[in-house]
Amino acid sequence: MTAEAGEDWTAHLLAVRDRQDRVAFAALFQHFAPRVKGFLVKSGTSPALAEECAQDVMATLWQKAQLFDPERASVATWVFTIARNRRIDMARRAARPEPEDLPWGPEAEPDQHAALELAQETALLGDALARLPQAQRALIEKAFYGDLSHSEISEQTGLPMGTVKSRIRLALDKLRQSFEGARG
Amino acid sequence: MTTTIRHHISDRLLMAYAAGTLPEAFNLVLATHLSLCDDCRARLGAYEALGGQVLERSDMAMAEGGLAACMARIEGLAPVARPQPRPARGVFPAPLAEYVGGGPDKVKWRPLGMGVRQAILPTSRGATARLLYIPAGQAVPDHGHRGTELTLVLQGAFADSTDRFGRGDLEIADEDLEHTPIAEAGEDCICLAATDAPLRFNALIPRLLQPVFRI
Numbered sequence: 001m002t003a004e005a006g007e008d009w010t011a012h013l014l015a016v017r018d019r020q021d022r023v024a025f026a027a028l029f030q031h032f033a034p035r036v037k038g039f040l041v042k043s044g045t046s047p048a049l050a051e052e053c054a055q056d057v058m059a060t061l062w063q064k065a066q067l068f069d070p071e072r073a074s075v076a077t078w079v080f081t082i083a084r085n086r087r088i089d090m091a092r093r094a095a096r097p098e099p100e101d102l103p104w105g106p107e108a109e110p111d112q113h114a115a116l117e118l119a120q121e122t123a124l125l126g127d128a129l130a131r132l133p134q135a136q137r138a139l140i141e142k143a144f145y146g147d148l149s150h151s152e153i154s155e156q157t158g159l160p161m162g163t164v165k166s167r168i169r170l171a172l173d174k175l176r177q178s179f180e181g182a183r184g
Numbered sequence: 185m186t187t188t189i190r191h192h193i194s195d196r197l198l199m200a201y202a203a204g205t206l207p208e209a210f211n212l213v214l215a216t217h218l219s220l221c222d223d224c225r226a227r228l229g230a231y232e233a234l235g236g237q238v239l240e241r242s243d244m245a246m247a248e249g250g251l252a253a254c255m256a257r258i259e260g261l262a263p264v265a266r267p268q269p270r271p272a273r274g275v276f277p278a279p280l281a282e283y284v285g286g287g288p289d290k291v292k293w294r295p296l297g298m299g300v301r302q303a304i305l306p307t308s309r310g311a312t313a314r315l316l317y318i319p320a321g322q323a324v325p326d327h328g329h330r331g332t333e334l335t336l337v338l339q340g341a342f343a344d345s346t347d348r349f350g351r352g353d354l355e356i357a358d359e360d361l362e363h364t365p366i367a368e369a370g371e372d373c374i375c376l377a378a379t380d381a382p383l384r385f386n387a388l389i390p391r392l393l394q395p396v397f398r399i
Contacts, residue, residue, distance in 0.1 A: 022255070029251045038244030051247055059257040064264045072229060077236035084204040084235065097211055097279035099218035099225065126237035144238040146205045172230040 009075035070115035202231035207310030219277035331381030340373030
């Protein structure tokens with residue numbers, strides 16, 4: 001597992017899910033806890049509370065590892081949704097009804113190929129985000145940090161996200177394929 | 185599976201929902217639509233992937249001992265098992281059913297006149313959610329909007345100057361839209377609506393009633 005190829009976080013999380021692998025969890029923690037902390041601080045949380053919440057989010061990752069489905073989300077995506085929900089809880093800004101957790105068809109054989117393709121697509125989405133002009137990237141980041149109201153997003157960006165938008169579409173195609181595969 | 189949904193969540197709203205920055209009433213309408221719409225669920229996944237990549241770029245050093253403290257937390261936690269798929273659903277998908285404690289028969293409807301009924305759902309400040317019951321063939325009083333209004337059809341259908349909306353369809357109306365939704369003949373129409381500003385009725389009488397009915 002080289003740095004160039006990027007760590008296979010999916011494999012780490014599956015090791016946690018299937019074997020309660022603490023070494024794999026430690027690696028996940030070293031990578032994602034600082035990112036959760038940074039995400040929460042940039043969302044307006046104090047560093048001390050963000051540190052606490054990052055531990056909490058990572059503990060939730062361990063606790064809910066059974067729910068992780070690599071065909072539906074990369075590890076970064078999944079960590080993001082846990083951190084986001086934690087931020088909503090903290091702010092008590094709004095209770096957040098979750099969509100019904102619909103089954104993705106009859107229990108299909110795990111499709112490692114689909115999971116890999118989704119992980120690759122997600123990484124390319126990250127590359128596209130990195131290559132955006134700074135001002136555009138900052139708007140997207142602010143939208144996720146909660147610094148922009150939804151009307152501001154529309155007025156200020158009109159989502160002029162160029163390559164990011166096309167990468168979103170490609171990630172979406174992968175999700176749809178895995179969706180349709182599961183539904184048979 | 186519903187395959188006939190033609191009116192979906194806009195990119196702008198879906199991104200804000202993925203970011204978790206919308207008021208509760210909007211979250212409720214969107215979570216209910218997402219429970220009916222595979223297409224928007226997949227699109228939500230793509231926006232959450234974008235959120236994951238924003239998170240990837242948000243590195244900030246942790247204090248020493250974080251991992252050990254986290255492992256200590258984990259010791260006391262029972263693992264969460266994968267939930268069983270739920271049985272077939274009724275008119276109200278799960279997020280809405282949880283708010284009203286069941287289906288349409290559990291709703292505490294209040295008459296608005298002409299057979300139209302509504303029920304305000306308890307949500308936090310910033311936006312209001314309500315259920316609307318419109319008898320088949322009946323019109324909802326002509327109204328415009330100060331803010332954004334989301335209307336999700338759960339039963340029956342309605343049509344206005346823009347289009348026809350059936351079960352699962354989401355109408356996103358902004359300040360420019362003055363409309364008179366009319367329920368289609370045949371089946372009574374039930375909608376879940378949310379707005380971030382009070383509705384503005386054009387006729388005098390409904391406007392006087394507005395404070396009374398909190399609409």
